[in-house]
Amino acid sequence: MLLFVCNKSFVRSKTMSAVVRVARNKLLLYRSLHYVQGQEPEPKVREYFYYIDHQGMLFLDDARMKNFTSCFKDKSFLRFFFRRLRLNGTGRYTEFPYLSVCGKERNFVRCDDYPVVYTHVIRKNGEYLLAHNHADDLLTVEFRPDKLLMLPTTGRVYHPAPPEVGSVGLIRSKLAVEFSSHFEFGDRPGDPPTHFNFDGHRYLLEGQWYKEVMDRKSG
Template sequence: MKSAVLAFSNLAVHENMIKIQPRHLINLKNVGFNLLSTRNLHYVQGQSPEPKIREYFYYIDHEGMLFLDDARMKNFTSCFKEKAFLKFFFSRLRLNKTQRYLSDFPYISLCGRERNFIRCDDTPLVFTEQLKKTDGGEEVLGYAHAGPVLTLPFEPHKLYMDPKNGRVYHPATPQVGGIGLVRSKLAIELSQHFEFPAGDASPTHFKWHGERLKLENDWVTGTQRFPMSEECQ
């Protein structure tokens, strides 16, 4: 465990990605470039609010890419890509129940003496690819751009298209709220198999491997999401 913690720390505080300095941020709910909130948020990457405790702050976009929250440029070149780090980080991701930064960072990934606070455009777990069947014959969805390292069983009959924003969701682990966004590229591929009744904005069936599956969306009711994007609320 100690070596794992050290590996996590080395990745998290890479000198080219984190500078220990105060950040006075504006809490944005991103819809294009519109400013929706001007409530100030203050933190210091790597701050130590109590002895032997360090705190870091991250952001996950709607494509499932993980960034330092205060990174000026958020694109593929600046996101975290190391699969070992992603597995370590996301396997510990859960709802924030620490009461620290709860209104701004509703998720957390705990690693020993490190608290990694997380906020996201929509959901912290974003399904990024559909993978081939595993040795056990099970189809899976990969998330967080980690390939086969991070997966959940694919439940095609539980795909849900939100009629308000058109985004597609799939069940996720209870620790992160029970729901995960399907990234746009994968959602477009899967949407070809949806069956829409005339005049209805929401699909009722999903055609998969020659079967016509009735969509079951009751599971969405008991899920939790804390998106920054207003269109997802």
């Protein structure tokens, strides 16, 4: 096996091409959507529409500028919103695959890739956790280094997420670049990583979980 000191250029180039492709598709989708923020399809029920980018930031879907200044930042609100996030099984607005129901509000959500985006690793009570969607320790899952998976076609890195949101979470590009120096790759160019070195341990990467999720989706 070959241990690459850093594979940052691969991750960055693949990630940027994926971002451009998704942005183009997003523009086409946006032009075909018809909704009004706060619309009332039935008495006392209001509907809102949100978007999550590949950095894990949450925006109103129709915000013209989507950057740090326009995203939602209140950590308590983010915890409240994401803890109620589920797959959208209403049959309404299928272009928004996810739904966060908050009282009488239906919050339809679409995203660049997956709604759960892991931003950094934290250690709490002797345990390593992955924090997601910019709520720090208010939104976390157990960090399973052996479950990290990189797709060679895009360079994006994934980790399991709660089943309520589809079981797959995206590793934020900045964190993926940090992780890249800990991956071990095979001899052939383009092969995905086989091992991950973390906290003094060498983990054999196991991607079966991702295949099973994809099989369930296609089945």
